[in-house]
Amino acid sequence: MKKQSVPLFDPGAIPDNLCPIATDYSRMLPGDWRSQRPVVDRRKCVKCAVCWLYCPVQCVVERAGWFDMNLATCKGCGICVQECPHGAIAMIDEED
16 A cells, blocks of 8 residues: 655645744844953963864954954853963953
């Protein structure tokens, strides 16, 4: 006996009167609403990459002798500061 195929999703079941959500592209980046930003002390940074591993948005950028932050994508959460074993990162207030 041949098994009959049943569609998992019926496109006709979606109501056509739903409010559109996120139809316009937002150009806002996390750095646009951040209240504090990380600053790396280059003398203390030993490039252990712990900040890079823990950053939820991967804004950590590798430089020749230290790691730095891409402030356009950094959301200012401070996880890098908490996880840095060398105390090389500090959060400072954003200036208006």
